[in-house]
Amino acid sequence: MDSSPARSASTRLDSYVDRYAARTAGMTASEIRALFAVASRPEVVSLAGGMPNISGLPMDVVGEALAELLATQGQVALQYGSGQGDPRLREQICDVMRLEGIEAHPDDVVVTVGSQQAVDLVTRIFCDPGDVVICEAPSYVGALGVFKAYQVDVVHAEMDADGLVPDALQQAITATKAAGKRIKFLYTIPNFHNPAGVTLSPARRTEILDICRREDILVLEDNPYGLLGFDGEPMRAMRADEAEGVIYLGSFSKTFAPGFRVGWALAPHAVREKLVLAQESATLCPPSFSQLAISTYLAKHDWQGQIKAFQEMYRERRDAMVASLTDLMPAACSWNVPAGGFYVWLQLPPGIDAKAMLPRAVTARVAYVPGTGFYADGFGSRFMRLSFCYPTPERIREGVHRLAGVLNAEMELRETFGAAATGRELGPRSGYDTPSTDLT
Numbered sequence: 408m409d410s411s412p413a414r415s416a417s418t419r420l421d422s423y424v425d426r427y428a429a430r431t432a433g434m435t436a437s438e439i440r441a442l443f444a445v446a447s448r449p450e451v452v453s454l455a456g457g458m459p460n461i462s463g464l465p466m467d468v469v470g471e472a473l474a475e476l477l478a479t480q481g482q483v484a485l486q487y488g489s490g491q492g493d494p495r496l497r498e499q500i501c502d503v504m505r506l507e508g509i510e511a512h513p514d515d516v517v518v519t520v521g522s523q524q525a526v527d528l529v530t531r532i533f534c535d536p537g538d539v540v541i542c543e544a545p546s547y548v549g550a551l552g553v554f555k556a557y558q559v560d561v562v563h564a565e566m567d568a569d570g571l572v573p574d575a576l577q578q579a580i581t582a583t584k585a586a587g588k589r590i591k592f593l594y595t596i597p598n599f600h601n602p603a604g605v606t607l608s609p610a611r612r613t614e615i616l617d618i619c620r621r622e623d624i625l626v627l628e629d630n631p632y633g634l635l636g637f638d639g640e641p642m643r644a645m646r647a648d649e650a651e652g653v654i655y656l657g658s659f660s661k662t663f664a665p666g667f668r669v670g671w672a673l674a675p676h677a678v679r680e681k682l683v684l685a686q687e688s689a690t691l692c693p694p695s696f697s698q699l700a701i702s703t704y705l706a707k708h709d710w711q712g713q714i715k716a717f718q719e720m721y722r723e724r725r726d727a728m729v730a731s732l733t734d735l736m737p738a739a740c741s742w743n744v745p746a747g748g749f750y751v752w753l754q755l756p757p758g759i760d761a762k763a764m765l766p767r768a769v770t771a772r773v774a775y776v777p778g779t780g781f782y783a784d785g786f787g788s789r790f791m792r793l794s795f796c797y798p799t800p801e802r803i804r805e806g807v808h809r810l811a812g813v814l815n816a817e818m819e820l821r822e823t824f825g826a827a828a829t830g831r832e833l834g835p836r837s838g839y840d841t842p843s844t845d846l847t
């Protein structure tokens with residue numbers, strides 16, 4: 408057998424493996440990505456992806472805005488722009504944030520390539536390898552991916568029906584500091600959480616800000632879903648009550664369209680300067696065309712009316728999801744009723760492993776995201792995220808029907824043959840497994 412170095416390198420799957428930077432070890436592909444390729448087939452009801460449903464967008468209006476943009480400002484729209492983002496769009500972003508009680512100056516806004524890039528830039532300017540970011544348990548998989556890529560240690564703090572639990576946050580801070588580690592910020596999604604669906608109560612917002620002030624911890628408030636509530640006025644942002652200790656992230660992905668890839672960060676002045684430098688080194692500038700397209704849309708279109716239309720559509724789908732779960736799921740399951748956003752977080756009966764069950768669910772033509780992807784520490788195997796944003800109400804009901812069938816069969820198997828039939832026996836820390844990732 409030829410075992411020369413040249414040959415063994417060429418037979419490796421990735422012959423560059425010895426050369427990558429250490430940080431790439433944290434950049435792992437989703438273990439369940441292959442299944443998602445199958446899940447995107449039309450016969451599968453996907454309750455997995457968190458894609459905004461833009462079928463309600465008036466494409467003719469958007470098309471007209473884009474044509475007008477090119478006709479009147481083509482030279483600017485197709486040119487490089489400022490690293491901080493278009494000044495007029497930054498003013499309009501301040502109008503958007505005013506809906507959540509934020510009074511901000513456009514100088515303190517940095518436009519980013521989606522709020523995903525804002526998470527990346529904030530992490531880049533604050534975190535060294537081994538630093539700690541405190542995240543809710545569970546947390547947004549895309550942010551966990553960023554933290555991993557920067558070799559950040561994630562410490563989770565529990566949530567309940569009212570969002571992040573202040574005592575749990577305090578405990579996480581105390582334990583992390585006692586272990587001699589540096590906490591760089593708290594990453595929180597206060598509204599219609601991805602994946603947990605819960606919303607941080609007003610009283611808790613105050614409590615959490617108090618804790619972070621006292622402990623001198625910056626808050627990264629990630630709020631892509633805040634305007635997609637189903638009952639009444641938007642919640643007051645944490646940033647509305649604390650300007651110095653909070654970096655606020657917003658996005659047009661869910662309230663307009665994700666394809667433009669426009670989000671933003673609102674940061675204290677000094678941080679804003681660092682963010683612009685980081686933005687310039689990453690992309691030179693956010694895309695001019697997308698920014699001006701959004702700016703034109705905001706100026707010329709009833710964007711608040713469009714958000715109302717989105718709210719109605721997502722509410723109808725939430726109702727379909729919750730009614731179907733109530734009608735069809737085994738009694739041993741539990742879930743929350745989200746007041747906005749895209750997601751329901753479902754807890755399975757003891758001993759049922761969401762990831763182990765996924766191939767059987769996909770075979771039964773329904774897909775979901777197993778809970779383990781939303782934890783940095785392997786917890787979550789007894790949970791799944793169900794997205795109601797994309798399928799029609801009828802398809803949601805059909806999807807839940809199929810899921811209930813798979814789950815009932817799983818429970819029956821387990822009753823008849825024991826744990827070996829449904830994955831593996833779960834120990835006292837039931838719910839732990841290897842983490843995996845999905846995109847949104």
Ligand SMILES: Cc1ncc(COP(=O)(O)O)c(C=O)c1O
Pocket residue numbers: 457520521522523524547549596601629631657658659660665668669670847
């Ligand atoms: C909580 C959260 N933050 C950030 C993002 C990124 O959104 P975008 O980059 O499209 O603005 C998402 C997308 O699903 C999200 O759910």
